[in-house]
Structure formats: C-alpha cells, structure tokens
Amino acid sequence: MTVHNLYIFDRNGTCLHYSEWNRKKQAGISKEEEFKLMYGMLFSIRSFVSKMSPLDMKDGFVAYQTSRYKLHYYETPTGMKIIMNTDLGVPSCRDVLHQIYSTLYVEYIVRNPLCVLGEPLQSELFTSRLDSFVRALPFFSVRAA
Amino acid sequence: MAIFSVYVVNKAGGLIYQYDNYVPRAEAEKTFSFPLDLVLKVHDEKVVVSFGQRDGIRVGHAVLSINGVDVNGRQTAEGKDIVEYLKEPSNYPVSIRFGRARLSSNEKLMLASMFHSLFAIGSQLSPEVGSSGIEMLETDAFKLHCFQTLTGIKFIVLADPRQSGIDGLLRKIYEIYSDFALKNPFYSLEMPIRCELFDQNLKSSLEIAEKAGTFGPGS
Numbered sequence: 122m123t124v125h126n127l128y129i130f131d132r133n134g135t136c137l138h139y140s141e142w143n144r145k146k147q148a149g150i151s152k153e154e155e156f157k158l159m160y161g162m163l164f165s166i167r168s169f170v171s172k173m174s175p176l177d178m179k180d181g182f183v184a185y186q187t188s189r190y191k192l193h194y195y196e197t198p199t200g201m202k203i204i205m206n207t208d209l210g211v212p213s214c215r216d217v218l219h220q221i222y223s224t225l226y227v228e229y230i231v232r233n234p235l236c237v238l239g240e241p242l243q244s245e246l247f248t249s250r251l252d253s254f255v256r257a258l259p260f261f262s263v264r265a266a
Numbered sequence: 267m268a269i270f271s272v273y274v275v276n277k278a279g280g281l282i283y284q285y286d287n288y289v290p291r292a293e294a295e296k297t298f299s300f301p302l303d304l305v306l307k308v309h310d311e312k313v314v315v316s317f318g319q320r321d322g323i324r325v326g327h328a329v330l331s332i333n334g335v336d337v338n339g340r341q342t343a344e345g346k347d348i349v350e351y352l353k354e355p356s357n358y359p360v361s362i363r364f365g366r367a368r369l370s371s372n373e374k375l376m377l378a379s380m381f382h383s384l385f386a387i388g389s390q391l392s393p394e395v396g397s398s399g400i401e402m403l404e405t406d407a408f409k410l411h412c413f414q415t416l417t418g419i420k421f422i423v424l425a426d427p428r429q430s431g432i433d434g435l436l437r438k439i440y441e442i443y444s445d446f447a448l449k450n451p452f453y454s455l456e457m458p459i460r461c462e463l464f465d466q467n468l469k470s471s472l473e474i475a476e477k478a479g480t481f482g483p484g485s
Contacts, residue, residue, distance in 0.1 A: 124392065128327050141346075144393040145394050145395050146350070146394055146395045148391055148392075148395060153389070158391060159391055162387045162388070162391065165380060165384060166384055169380050170403070170405050171326075172369070172373065172377060173369075173408075173410070174366075174407045174408055175270045175271070175290050175365065175366070175407070175424070176290055176292055176408070177292055178405055178406055179325055179406050179407075180405070181406070181407045182404075183404045183405055183406060184403075185400045185403040185404065186354075186401055186404075187388055187389060187392060187398045187399060188397055188398040188401060189395075189396060189397035189398070190392055190397060206393050208394070209337065
C-alpha cells in the first residue's frame with residue numbers, strides 16, 4: 122500500500138500545493154497543464170455525479186478507482202479541494218484528508234499571517250509537516266520493487 | 267440494496283442503451299398560500315428550488331407537478347410559464363409537488379458521453395503505469411461501476427453503495443449483449459440496442475443480482 126501524490130486546490134481552481142511520493146508515471150504534460158486537467162476533471166465529475174444521482178447527496182463525490190490507483194476526494198464547505206492518489210488497497214481516506222485540512226492547513230496556513238490565501242503555498246513548515254504526516258500514515262509504505 | 271440503472275456506451279461515447287431499474291421516490295407535495303416561501307429559479311429548462319428548504323423539499327429539487335397535474339419542463343400543462351403562474355396571487359392556494367428532476371433522454375446521452383471523457387482523463391492522470399480508466403466511482407448516495415470490454419464498449423451500472431456482486435453482473439451483461447444483441451442479425455454495430463431478448467435477459471439478471479447481492483460483504 123502506498124500514497125502516490127496529493128493535490129490541494131482552492132475554490133477558484135488554483136493549485137495551492139502539490140507533492141508526490143511514489144509516483145511511477147508522469148502525465149506527460151507540464152505540471153500547470155496537469156493541475157488544470159485534474160481540476161477540470163474533478164469539476165466535471167462533481168457536476169456529473171450531482172446530475173446522475175438518483176437520491177439527494179450529502180457529501181457527493183468521495184472517491185474513484187481504476188485498475189491501478191484510487192483517487193480520494195475531500196471538499197471543505199469553503200470549496201477547497203484535497204485530492205490524494207493511493208493504490209487500490211487503501212480504504213476510505215475521508216478522515217485523513219479532513220485531518221490534513223484541520224490540523225495542517227488551518228494551523229500552518231490560515232493562522233500564518235504571512236501566507237496569502239488563494240496563492241500557491243510557500244510555507245516550508247507546512248510542506249515538511251505534510252510530508253511527515255503522509256509518511257506516518259499506516260498505509261504509507263514503499264512497496265518492494 | 268438496489269441497482270438503479272444500466273447504461274451501455276459505444277466506443278465513440280454514444281449511449282446505445284439505457285434502462286432505469288429502480289428510481290427511488292424522493293418527492294414531497296405541499297399546499298402553499300400566496301407569498302411562496304421558497305425561491306425558485308429556472309435551471310436547465312426546469313424550475314428548481316434555489317433557496318429555502320422545508321418539509322423534505324431541498325435545494326435543487328424541481329417542480330414536478332402543480333395541483334396534481336404534471337408540469338412540462340418550465341411550463342404548466344396548460345402551457346403557462348410556471349414562474350409567472352406562481353407570481354399570481356389568484357392561483358393560490360396551490361399544491362406543488364417537488365422532487366429530484368428525472369433525467370431526460372437528452373441528458374442521459376450527454377452524461378454518457380461525459381463519462382466517456384472522464385474515463386479517458388482518469389487513465390491519463392494516473393500516477394501508475396498501465397492504468398485503465400475509472401472502474402468504480404463512489405459517492406455517498408450511489409456507486410457507479412464501469413466495465414470496458416476489449417472492443418471499447420462500456421457497461422455502466424449505478425447501484426446502491428452497499429450492493430455487492432456488481433462485477434459479476436457487468437460481465438453477465440456483456441454476455442447478454444454478445445448473445446442477444448451481437449448475434450441478432452438485425453442489430454447493426456454501434457447503434458442503439460432494440461432487442462426484446464436483450465431487454466428480457468437484462469431485467470432478469472438484474473433481479474438475480476439484486477437478490478443475491480443484498481447486504482453481501484461490501485463490494
């Protein structure tokens with residue numbers, strides 16, 4: 122089990138933060154293009170899901186999986202989106218993503234007067250705390266080979 | 267618990283078959299007196315609630331019928347504009363039924379081709395080599411399962427999150443498609459499936475899957 126990468130988007134689609142751990146394949150496009158594609162896909166999935174749903178939804182879109190990876194999605198009421206790609210064995214990550222928001226983003230970005238909200242995050246403290254948080258997750262371990 | 271619907275999408279992203287197996291009723295009917303205490307707006311040719319939730323009426327619900335007569339898009343059965351009609355105090359008290367808007371066939375076509383592209387983007391954004399597109403999409407209200415055959419046809423099943431045994435069902439639908447659509451001499455490839463035997467067999471396998479998979483281990 123492993124974590125591949127993590128994206129944080131704000132409500133306008135700006136990629137605030139990106140980090141990767143065990144990523145085997147790049148998308149073959151520049152990072153900016155990749156962020157746009159990712160945000161665009163999530164935007165469409167959200168509207169797709171809300172039209173398609175036969176019932177009223179509470180949280181809406183939670184995760185999707187392909188044959189090789191699983192994408193976990195969490196959105197705060199303010200429209201910030203946290204996306205984590207893991208392998209297939211990882212169970213629901215909703216609380217983990219919520220924790221990233223409440224214990225890392227709020228603590229080190231929102232409460233930091235030097236951080237401008239809505240711009241890519243520059244804070245080294247946040248980056249290093251996030252890195253150690255993800256590395257400490259029970260399902261973070263580099264697979265053999 | 268339930269299988270909601272089945273979609274078959276051809277390799278170009280066109281919807282060639284759709285079947286609604288179970289449509290949950292999420293509707294609320296209520297009688298209102300003149301100043302309507304809900305804010306309505308027109309969205310996608312439907313009149314939907316944009317503000318104010320009460321008695322099971324939620325934001326996003328559409329007006330389904332007025333005084334027991336079904337509405338037709340944004341117009342009442344008599345052809346009057348719903349928003350105008352509800353502004354007129356002489357039409358009150360009025361009984362309005364709200365609920366989730368049912369998808370029109372045009373919307374179903376659009377959603378099917380939308381999923382076709384999402385499927386492709388999902389595989390392009392993969393952090394791992396050799397990934398397929400979206401196979402299972404999860405929300406808190408339903409799970410969408412997709413199976414793409416080697417020839418590029420997608421079978422999509424919408425089911426309750428607790429329903430198990432969908433993978434088997436998708437392969438069974440592929441089998442039914444091969445047996446009753448492809449082997450039908452009057453069926454032309456990539457075109458909408460209109461075969462009675464396909465319908466019948468699909469319905470019976472959905473029933474079997476629903477019965478067998480209820481409350482199974484989380485799929």
